[in-house]
Amino acid sequence: MEEVKKRVLSMLQPTGTFTLGNYFGAIKNFIPLQDEYECVYAMADLHAITVRQEPAALRQNVMKSYALTLACGIDLEKSILFLQSQVHEHAELAWILNCYTQFGELSRMTQFKDKSAKHADNVNAGLFTYPVLMAADILLYQADYVPIGADQKQHLELTRNIAERFNTLYSPTFKVPDPLIPKTGARIMSLQEPTKKMSKSDPNVNSFVSLLDDTDTVIRKFKRAVTDSEACVRFAEGKDGINNLMGIYSCATGKTYEEIEKEFEGKGYGDFKLAVGEVVADTLKPIQEKYNQIITDKAYLEACFADNAMKAERIARKTVSKVMKKVGYIINK
Numbered sequence: 001m002e003e004v005k006k007r008v009l010s011m012l013q014p015t016g017t018f019t020l021g022n023y024f025g026a027i028k029n030f031i032p033l034q035d036e037y038e039c040v041y042a043m044a045d046l047h048a049i050t051v052r053q054e055p056a057a058l059r060q061n062v063m064k065s066y067a068l069t070l071a072c073g074i075d076l077e078k079s080i081l082f083l084q085s086q087v088h089e090h091a092e093l094a095w096i097l098n099c100y101t102q103f104g105e106l107s108r109m110t111q112f113k114d115k116s117a118k119h120a121d122n123v124n125a126g127l128f129t130y131p132v133l134m135a136a137d138i139l140l141y142q143a144d145y146v147p148i149g150a151d152q153k154q155h156l157e158l159t160r161n162i163a164e165r166f167n168t169l170y171s172p173t174f175k176v177p178d179p180l181i182p183k184t185g186a187r188i189m190s191l192q193e194p195t196k197k198m199s200k201s202d203p204n205v206n207s208f209v210s211l212l213d214d215t216d217t218v219i220r221k222f223k224r225a226v227t228d229s230e231a232c233v234r235f236a237e238g239k240d241g242i243n244n245l246m247g248i249y250s251c252a253t254g255k256t257y258e259e260i261e262k263e264f265e266g267k268g269y270g271d272f273k274l275a276v277g278e279v280v281a282d283t284l285k286p287i288q289e290k291y292n293q294i295i296t297d298k299a300y301l302e303a304c305f306a307d308n309a310m311k312a313e314r315i316a317r318k319t320v321s322k323v324m325k326k327v328g329y330i331i332n333k
Ligand code: ATP
Pocket: 011, 012, 013, 014, 015, 021, 022, 023, 024, 025, 026, 027, 147, 148, 149, 150, 151, 152, 185, 186, 187, 188, 189, 197, 198, 199, 200, 201, 202
């Protein structure tokens, strides 16, 4: 008998060009999982409109993010990669789960607190219920594992609570998922304010490295990265800037912190920053080459959207039907 593979699910918001944070915290880890698990990945474009998006820019960002995810190594022969807005079950299940989530639980979400402070003129209900939509994304596919960066851990805990609550109220309906958070790279910090996470929506372009930055830009951004005045490459409390650069260098080379400290013993920050910039630029080059081929083929991308939405919906529909029956809705024969 063929072994049933466990399922992995994760999504990315197409709100700009992915950064090194998105890559090391999430996308890079999606790739090896494809060989062991049944992987379902998506562009969370429903989540994206919790912050105001210009329609033409959103459309472009979805195309670019999808192509970039493929360029990073998602293989459509092995995995599903779809657009969230094309599978209506996400919105359907999110509504139902909203009625099993407490106001108090959502009020404690740190991403809500951060984003409502950042977008004080648009604290919409969607921003508040965002984690419920994320729970629906995961529970629809009965996912066993969810690869994410550390910033999403709290949302995953809420997802588990919602699933357990529903399962207890009715009967086992949802698989309760576990997070997969990488040991290094789980939280890549801003190059300008290393106590804040690197974010693609940061208005200061020097704070992040985008996966499409060219070599000169990458090197310049690392050169300008905020560090400290000790001039010694070592991992220690209070050295946020250097700790972050060491984390990035470690993700890109596979070297441990000890190995990095040894490599740069007696050398200044200038040498270290240049080395980090060079190794990151080398990591990005093959991704950018592949991206440039994919992004020009609009017909191919559109065919992928249609085919993958269909595959995702087949799985999602089963869960929604099950949930509707349990809640007590009448389903037409
Ligand atoms: P925004 O800046 O628009 O809020 P984001 O980049 O923080 O977006 P997503 O695109 O939704 O958020 O993130 C996709 C994945 O990348 C998630 O798994 C998230 O945990 C991870 N991620 C985002 N930023 C970082 C970071 N700085 N370090 C590590 N992982 C990150």
